Amino acid sequence: MxxxxxxxxxxxxxxxxxxxxxxxAAAPAxxxxxxxxxxxxxxSVERRALCMLELGTRQREEALDLLQDCMLRFVDxxxxxxxxxxxxxxxxxxxNALIDWQRRRSVxxxxxxxxxxxxxxxxxxxxxxxxFDAPAAETERPDSIHARNDLMQSMxxxxxxxxxxxxxxxxxxxxxxMSVAESxxxxxxSEGSIKTHLFRAQARLREALHEHA
Amino acid sequence: MNTPExxxxxxxxxxxxxxxxxxxxDLDARSERLDADTLDRLRGARRVxxxxxxxxxxxxxxxxxxxxxxxxxxxxxxxxQAVTTAVPPAPVSMEAFGMLASPDEVEVLExxxxxxxxESQAALSDEHG
Numbered sequence: 001m002x003x004x005x006x007x008x009x010x011x012x013x014x015x016x017x018x019x020x021x022x023x024x025a026a027a028p029a030x031x032x033x034x035x036x037x038x039x040x041x042x043x044s045v046e047r048r049a050l051c052m053l054e055l056g057t058r059q060r061e062e063a064l065d066l067l068q069d070c071m072l073r074f075v076d077x078x079x080x081x082x083x084x085x086x087x088x089x090x091x092x093x094x095x096n097a098l099i100d101w102q103r104r105r106s107v108x109x110x111x112x113x114x115x116x117x118x119x120x121x122x123x124x125x126x127x128x129x130x131x132f133d134a135p136a137a138e139t140e141r142p143d144s145i146h147a148r149n150d151l152m153q154s155m156x157x158x159x160x161x162x163x164x165x166x167x168x169x170x171x172x173x174x175x176x177x178m179s180v181a182e183s184x185x186x187x188x189x190s191e192g193s194i195k196t197h198l199f200r201a202q203a204r205l206r207e208a209l210h211e212h213a
Numbered sequence: 214m215n216t217p218e219x220x221x222x223x224x225x226x227x228x229x230x231x232x233x234x235x236x237x238x239d240l241d242a243r244s245e246r247l248d249a250d251t252l253d254r255l256r257g258a259r260r261v262x263x264x265x266x267x268x269x270x271x272x273x274x275x276x277x278x279x280x281x282x283x284x285x286x287x288x289x290x291x292x293x294q295a296v297t298t299a300v301p302p303a304p305v306s307m308e309a310f311g312m313l314a315s316p317d318e319v320e321v322l323e324x325x326x327x328x329x330x331x332e333s334q335a336a337l338s339d340e341h342g
Contacts, residue, residue, distance in 0.1 A: 031267040042259050047244040064254050071262035152239050
């Protein structure tokens with residue numbers, strides 16, 4: 001009589017062990033498609049994200065470094081999420097990175113302030129005017145170009161001077177065109193807070209606008 | 214005509230696109246007008262980030278194996294402490310236990326000096342008869 005009760009357990013364990021130890025058989029076609037999709041998405045948001053980071057850090061190099069970190073974190077954490085959720089999730093990574101950077105900079109400046117050899121070094125978080133010269137139309141008069149540049153410099157300074165949450169809310173709601181719900185997801189705050197931050201940011205920027213008028 | 218509450222505009226949620234149109238236009242122009250070095254940096258950042266797509270599953274499996282190994286090691290280290298091989302206490306002598314259990318015996322023990330004195334007095338009286 002043949003032994004039909006051949007030991008199955010060792011075979012099951014061997015199969016399980018081999019499935020755990022061999023490299024995950026990633027579907028190449030799916031991975032390539034996902035990469036293309038992610039590439040297109042990152043290209044669509046990277047410039048504005050860089051602008052937001054530059055407004056927060058006042059330095060192009062810092063902003064570029066932060067943006068690279070943001071892209072890495074985004075791909076690591078959210079690449080498997082639905083593509084429709086990518087925009088608020090990406091800007092969430094950007095906002096958190098900016099806040100972390102500002103906290104580190106604040107701690108660094110405090111240490112420098114009390115360190116005897118640090119008093120002579122320039123504080124890097126002092127408001128640096130963001131140089132911006134808008135392209136002039138050929139028919140535009142020099143005095144109007146100058147006035148417009150002055151206005152834009154003033155607006156950019158006011159925008160950079162906003163508290164981070166207000167600035168991010170303003171840029172995401174008004175510039176990026178996100179809804180209240182998306183902005184709340186991006187910043188990790190309630191929808192009520194989004195409305196409050198937006199209202200306050202608008203008020204401050206209107207003051208800057210009217211001062212120049 | 215009264216406007217229903219749900220359709221009234223929220224004063225805290227009004228975007229002001231027209232008011233800041235010039236600002237948006239300038240920010241758009243600024244973000245579009247990037248120098249070649251910056252564009253190279255952006256391309257490089259995207260390339261590095263996209264290289265990680267598809268690398269997660271193997272990493273997750275290694276993490277699973279590492280977590281299981283750590284759990285096993287922790288169990289091995291903590292298991293002997295959970296099983297205490299306490300030496301059982303020496304059995305109490307039943308005689309001693311019995312002696313202490315009775316309330317009468319306890320009273321005798323507490324008044325032992327008195328009873329010893331009584332016995333000594335009785336012995337003295339016997340001697341002197």
